[in-house]
Amino acid sequence: MNNSKIDFFLIDHTPVGGVERVGCDLINLFLSNGIDVDYLITQHNDYEKPHFPYPKEIKYINLDCSTADLEERLYESFLNLKIKKLIFAGDNMSISIALLKAAKRAGVIAIPQYHGSPHAYLDKYISLRDMLGNPYLFFKYLVAKSFRPFKLLKLKKYLLLAEHGVACVSQGSADEIKKLYKNSRAIIDRVFTIYNPLHLGLDRIDCNINEKNNTIVYLSRLEEKHKNSFLAIKAWNEIAHKYPNWELHILGDGSISEKMKGYVADNKLTNVVFYGMVKDVASHLSKSKISILTSNCEGLGMGVLESICYKNAIVSTLSNGGIIDLVEDQISGLLVPRNDYKAFAQSMEKIMNNEQLRIKYVNESYKILSKFSDDGIISEWKKRFNL
Template sequence: MRNILFIIGTYPSYGGTEKVTTVLANAFAKRGHSVSIVSFVQPNPELGEEELEPSIQLFALNYPLRKKSNIPLLEEIIIDKNIDVIINQWCLPYYVTLLINRARKQKNCILISALHGVPDQNKRLLKILHYKNNTNNLILKQFYTSLHAAMLFLTGLNLKYVYMQSDLYIVLSKSFIDIFIKLSKIKNNNKLISIANPITIEAPLTFNKNCQESKKNEILFLGRMDYVNKRVHRVVEAWEQIYKKYPDWKLVLVGDGPEKNTLESYVKSENIERIFFEGFKKEAPIEFYKRAKILMLTSDLEGFGLVVIEGMTYGVVPIVYGSYSAIYDIIENGKSGFITTTPYSKDKTVEYLNKLISNEELYRKMSEEAYDKSQHFALDRIVAEWEGVIEKVYNTKIRHLSFK
């Protein structure tokens, strides 16, 4: 058994990385490991009490994280808890790793860095591309092109530094490995592996005809509503094209964010019927997954797409914009869901919606396939992968130190 310390920027909180951290931490604790979590910002402390195993300890560092006081604070935690393994869930920016390495000098623990996104994509880069694509000014367009290239170069330097300073570096998809190597320009990739995110909600042990019979004619979107990233307006616009054909169907939007008011105004002004805005839900959205037949995700930026796997565990058939390569790990296109290729096509999205809604036999078959595919991301399987690599890297480092 190992003493494991997670380091994350914001925790406890409601984001995807935060949820994955909670689920992994609980699983490690239940398997007998000693687990602690360190964060720099703690916006929702009540979640720690509600969701974490009682044995897991939470520690707070100071924000901004470059404060010198963070080094002795983190060092004290590492030594006091006799940490064997540090899992860095916030490996961009590089100075989190710099802080960790300064704090672990007195303790021979291993550092595993986990990137929860696509190596060459992030919100900052996406915003720059958005500005570039939405201006007709040639000077501004060239400026944003140059700025994007510069930021991409800096991202590569960050990736390389953290990789070189870590004992193991984990990305979410095998398809991210080549992207990482190309961007970071590392010469040796023997410390670079992929481990997928696990299912983070309570999942049914089986999925059968009775589960399908309890479904409603609902299309579901679940997530944060922001324009630059999630592009929820695409879901609304696709529904606008088909809702008159299917009067017994409805669209349910679960979540909150800066685009929500704009979407509500658009729906009202265009008199689009049977769209229900459910707002943010603190509790797990299992009831929505149980009812929905189709899940839509039309984001320009996703790291992995936990909501897709979560829905699939309840037989919800996903229609996802293939803006990120990890989605091909999750969905077998045309079998366990549909992936629309880049650039985004509303027509293709509508085509897949029509196929699923109008063909009950197709829906039922794909629903079963979606459930089966989701089992590749079962928590026990993913945690076993983590434990295997932790032991391998830890034992390798200990052997190396013993020969010094």
């Protein structure tokens, strides 16, 4: 048996999503560096074919089962497939607990890759302004607060079951977990950070910082809650009329896409372009000057990381998770309090009106990319699995 072999589990590897993309990138990175990956196990598949280019040699095992049956099905699979080392997407508490129990029974070294922020699980992102406008949201907020202690216990159970450690994709998320359980040395000692592979080939990126268009890019799923996407056009509405020579390009699709388009139409915003789901993100990032992120929480924010690679200045909300791994406020970009669309608009304006400041932020942010080297990421995973 090859000791340099690590297999993978994703809840579903077929959708367009950050977790699925990172899983695909990491599998490809392992294979290109002499680490075998035989199996990708999934709980279910929503689509016939995966969106991302997983290697052809990978064997897919679709358990097609409920979460209630998952522990037993995984245990049987681990034994039958002789799996000994496993990386899995560890953001869903119930699924992660079932997997860790199965792994312990089967003698599998299983390490969760924690893609989010613990606050995405624990908290409701409902602002005071939202509650004042809709009293029902105040009720939802109170219910969420009452369930929080139970969620903290479930998250603690998950973290203690992960006896081989929890790989957070950002230092920001790792620090949040450690702060929540600051009195538990067992949890603090097993939480660490391994960044997602960038896998872009920076030396091959053709992008001239001085030859970009007056374009702002918003790259994200268009969703409420964690993504808070509506803030992007609400902030743009504050200043769009003053900058007819600038455009906001929205790359992505989601549940509030039509709501956002309706808002743009109602406010007669002619300098907003919706592109939907875009495969060739590079062509947009290479031509734009600024990238924005409006999230309430992001494990790392791969769209921001890609934007930095293509020399875009960053304006982002100060979200929970890993934005602080990528942007230092007023040093390498601008960070704005969550839900403050007026401050967000002012921050965009600040960069739009100051070319020298834009270039300063771009040059400073580019320095962080050394943290995302393929060699460093491979080395960290090998260390964790004693390869």
